[in-house]
Amino acid sequence: MPEARTVKRRTKSEDSAKADQASTSSSERPRLRDAERTSKAILAAATKEFAERGYGGARVDAIAERAKINKRMLYHYFGGKDALYVAVLEGSYIAIRSAEARLDLSHRSPADGMRELVVFTWQYFLDHPEFLGILSTENMHKARFLKRSARIFELHSPLVSEISGLLDRGAAAGDFRPDCDPVKIYMSIAALGSFFLTNRWTLSTIFRRNLSDKAEIDAWGEHIVDVIFAYLRP
Amino acid sequence: MPEARTVKRRTKSEDSAKADQASTSSSERPRLRDAERTSKAILAAATKEFAERGYGGARVDAIAERAKINKRMLYHYFGGKDALYVAVLEGSYIAIRSAEARLDLSHRSPADGMRELVVFTWQYFLDHPEFLGILSTENMHKARFLKRSARIFELHSPLVSEISGLLDRGAAAGDFRPDCDPVKIYMSIAALGSFFLTNRWTLSTIFRRNLSDKAEIDAWGEHIVDVIFAYLRP
Amino acid sequence: MPEARTVKRRTKSEDSAKADQASTSSSERPRLRDAERTSKAILAAATKEFAERGYGGARVDAIAERAKINKRMLYHYFGGKDALYVAVLEGSYIAIRSAEARLDLSHRSPADGMRELVVFTWQYFLDHPEFLGILSTENMHKARFLKRSARIFELHSPLVSEISGLLDRGAAAGDFRPDCDPVKIYMSIAALGSFFLTNRWTLSTIFRRNLSDKAEIDAWGEHIVDVIFAYLRP
Amino acid sequence: MPEARTVKRRTKSEDSAKADQASTSSSERPRLRDAERTSKAILAAATKEFAERGYGGARVDAIAERAKINKRMLYHYFGGKDALYVAVLEGSYIAIRSAEARLDLSHRSPADGMRELVVFTWQYFLDHPEFLGILSTENMHKARFLKRSARIFELHSPLVSEISGLLDRGAAAGDFRPDCDPVKIYMSIAALGSFFLTNRWTLSTIFRRNLSDKAEIDAWGEHIVDVIFAYLRP
DNA sequence: CATGAATGAGGATTCATTCAT
DNA sequence: AATGAATGAATCCTCATTCAT
Structure with a gap:
């Protein structure tokens, strides 16, 4: 009940494409602590999962796994399944x-x-x-x-x-x-x-x-x- | 469309079933040919539920409730969610x-x-x-x-x-x-x-x-x- | 169906086995299919759990365990933690x-x-x-x-x-x-x-x-x- | 009641601290003796949170938010939820x-x-x-x-x-x-x-x-x- | 000193299905 | 034929805490 939820959305900068390039070209490092990258990965994974299985059929766990992120991050960045879907x-x-x-x-x-x-x-x-x-x-x-x-x-x-x-x-x-x-x-x-x-x-x-x-x-x-x-x- | 079902399970003489029920239905239940009626009701309810919510979103409980039958019957007549969907x-x-x-x-x-x-x-x-x-x-x-x-x-x-x-x-x-x-x-x-x-x-x-x-x-x-x-x- | 779920939960078999043993060996029959008994057991267990730990501190799992019933029954009979508490x-x-x-x-x-x-x-x-x-x-x-x-x-x-x-x-x-x-x-x-x-x-x-x-x-x-x-x- | 705390961490002369800050605060942050201020804010926020929701119901995130501090600070100053509660x-x-x-x-x-x-x-x-x-x-x-x-x-x-x-x-x-x-x-x-x-x-x-x-x-x-x-x- | 990303271990709830009567 | 109790495996979500910068 003490919903002190702080759903924060990322402020995506213009250099995102550039950053992506950089990250992919740099030999697949785990790249921790990269808010934007994580957020994008979640969105991309979620898009696939929702498209393939529908809202109800999509699994939050599956999205996390596809995005190679900790499930908790999904809630951190998007607040929940609903908001992520939107x-x-x-x-x-x-x-x-x-x-x-x-x-x-x-x-x-x-x-x-x-x-x-x-x-x-x-x-x-x-x-x-x-x-x-x-x-x-x-x-x-x-x-x-x-x-x-x-x-x-x-x-x-x-x-x-x-x-x-x-x-x-x-x-x-x-x-x-x-x-x-x-x-x-x-x-x-x-x-x-x-x-x-x-x-x-x-x-x-x-x-x-x-x-x-x-x-x-x-x-x-x-x-x-x-x-x-x-x-x-x- | 449920009336077009060709594969009927348990096609025993419907008259005998009716006779069986005759004794019990004397009180209040107007059950005529329960087997077929039940089966049709399940199919009609399932069609709506699957159409509205998709396979994954459909709930067996909801189908049973829509059909006003006991959930167990659904398994009895159709075997399970998959078969019912087919x-x-x-x-x-x-x-x-x-x-x-x-x-x-x-x-x-x-x-x-x-x-x-x-x-x-x-x-x-x-x-x-x-x-x-x-x-x-x-x-x-x-x-x-x-x-x-x-x-x-x-x-x-x-x-x-x-x-x-x-x-x-x-x-x-x-x-x-x-x-x-x-x-x-x-x-x-x-x-x-x-x-x-x-x-x-x-x-x-x-x-x-x-x-x-x-x-x-x-x-x-x-x-x-x-x-x-x-x-x-x- | 679409559930090609990969995330599996640890199947803790030891506890359940132990619980099973306990219930059956203690001369008290498992007493299945007794709605009233189950319902009362849940209420008694819940009363203790809520009293000892408060609403937020109470664990649904703990209540189920105290009552020696399947957690699912708790939802069947009472609808949820809130309603059970009431x-x-x-x-x-x-x-x-x-x-x-x-x-x-x-x-x-x-x-x-x-x-x-x-x-x-x-x-x-x-x-x-x-x-x-x-x-x-x-x-x-x-x-x-x-x-x-x-x-x-x-x-x-x-x-x-x-x-x-x-x-x-x-x-x-x-x-x-x-x-x-x-x-x-x-x-x-x-x-x-x-x-x-x-x-x-x-x-x-x-x-x-x-x-x-x-x-x-x-x-x-x-x-x-x-x-x-x-x-x-x- | 936090003001009645006798055990103060970092009790250096308040005036000197204020002077110290004067120079740094020229930009935007009005930080006066952040250490003490932060610590007090956490304690006050925690008192309210624990009182309102109990130990189990209190949320570390909520305390951090009430105190307008970073959650990490709470661990820095108090070590954890338990110690903060004490x-x-x-x-x-x-x-x-x-x-x-x-x-x-x-x-x-x-x-x-x-x-x-x-x-x-x-x-x-x-x-x-x-x-x-x-x-x-x-x-x-x-x-x-x-x-x-x-x-x-x-x-x-x-x-x-x-x-x-x-x-x-x-x-x-x-x-x-x-x-x-x-x-x-x-x-x-x-x-x-x-x-x-x-x-x-x-x-x-x-x-x-x-x-x-x-x-x-x-x-x-x-x-x-x-x-x-x-x-x-x- | 400060920040926010990251995490593993739960926590409540739901679901399809089976069992006993 | 029919019923409702029972169940185990998920499923979404939360939490205190640690890590990297």
Whole structure:
């Protein structure tokens, strides 16, 4: 009952990447007393664990073991399983939106920009299976944890604006049909990509067709482009 | 879907059971064919519980309570959590495929048949949220349990044939583009429907738009039809 | 299922084996499947543990061990440490008030009745050190748990009435001073008895005088009577 | 009461220390004699924490936070939780005995002196709830820690002598009954005061009467005087 | 003197499953 | 057929204390 908990979050400095580099290059020392490194290791391990097993299935012990840290540290840095999960969730969204932001779609032709967005999204999903796993878990909980995050909406408005710009320019140029809803477009792209990857296990079984094969994956990537462009066709 | 269960344990004459009960039920309990009733109640309860909480999150106690049966019965009829989950999984697939089979798409025009399939699928997903929940859970486990089920492929080949027929007739009539993969078409339909419903919780949060509103849901249903028909357009 | 747990706990087989031996060899049958017995054993064990160590210091494991039951049962019957503590608390009050109720003070002379009450209280405190321990703990928590108990006041009004009757009859007979507050009288009796017993450990140390000696204890019992009667003297 | 600590670590001239600090504190930290200040802060914080939560319930982290010091300092100055607790315990006794020593009862009439002692004790208990809390905790542990303290008896003999003197003078003057045991008298005073204050939480609940009200508290103070003087009456 | 990271040994609670009736 | 008691192995979390800087 005497909850004098002092959940402190790390102030991550800009040199983090640099520090990581340094640590990995320095011949695998145990590197004790490195708050940032520990904190990151926990977050990375937790992301994997939560993505693979879901919130309920994830084990705090397993996260600690994956991160090669003492379990106690996890509580020290994040306060508990819940808070760690929220950190993972936010981190996952920030990561994809940050990568997206680097696309700079506005200096391309609408068609090229759209293709880039679709391809990027598909590739990101492929490269970051944890992201889809986290989303799946979070939705099973009806976004219970995500709702706690205040800044999540701000994180996404640039994306909508960007797509909106593409659609407007495409419509003006006669490349795209007019009056498309940018959110619907994004959701369609995400739906086609996400569904294939997250559901390929049951789909492979029921259709007796190994959807994890490179050929199948590549074909589906093209299929998404086809579907989206067919829909956008004026 | 529980009614479609084929593997029944203990299929002794139901009448005799009824007779047995007749004496005891004279007081207050309206127990008719307890064995089957109990078994069905367990399956229905388990389907909800597994869908809502995932395999790991589901609680045997909770299932027993939902089913209003003694927990021991669950072990009696199904053997354990694993086996019960497999029964739920199979039952879920059998249910949707059975409903689909009742569509009789082959006697309609290709366009009408396709529209019917899309609308049916969307409506089925809407009406049976447990189905999507079960799939989500099963995929998180990489279809580990589904693979155990021998007859699951046979269950799905009629669906593929049916769509194949539609596509062929549509292509022949010049309504659809030629050489469409029926599995890809089905997966696209399912992707657009499933993604919206299972992911609407996070999507509503990040886009600050309540996707559980009837208007949004209806609009998305039409969107799926639009997308699929745009893609099929020759 | 996903539980490919690697973190294993040390399986201490020796203690359990020893415990098993003890229970079976001591001619008392293990007495399985006896809900009431188990429940009572837990309550008795918990009363001792909470009294000796306080709420925070009490160990659920220790209670289970004292009661010779599986720890899980404790949760089955009482729900948790909190609820078990509340049960102990209520049980303690019910026990003393029930014993008091058997005194039947109203058919004695006021002086005899009062003496009987004082002696009984002192003796009860002596015989039931757990009661004082529980009270001490509960007061350290500012009666946080007791406040939850609805029926605790009703339990005590008979006591107040009884003392009130004694005081009135004594005042009428000229034995006692008039206008005594029955609650103050009871509190004085309890104070003198309780303080000696609960604080005798520090008192023995600071005054270098073993207050746990029978002679000291007996003398204090008489002292309480003296003090109370001196106060009641008209 | 920490200010009453006689055993001071590092008692160097305070002025010089202040001067020393003046130069260093020029930046931001107002550190005056950090060693002593820190040590006192820890002791004060620990006293509160132990009194409120008991030994087992007290948290080293909480003490560090209350004292606004680094947890490590606590180990530096006191060695550990046990030793800190003992320091708190001794400090508490020293504080009350020191205050008592300032009463100078021997130059008053026996009745006045006794009244003064009773009133002082009651007021001290009221003003220093931590003292009672510490005693309560220590007694729950059967004075395990207090026994370690060598000088605790010497601390109390003056008190006994003082009361003894009062009783003798009172008996000689015919104000008090003869042959009173000074320890019993002191224990009676303490019992009535301590019991009311420490047990008022449960008492308020069972008698449905708010004993923390000023009126009730004042009344009880008078009641103690009444009881003690009634008992002393020859 | 001071700091905050790190840790191992518990501590309460929960869970799927089996046993006795 | 049905029930509820019983259980051991986890599972999340906490704590006093030590270590490296």
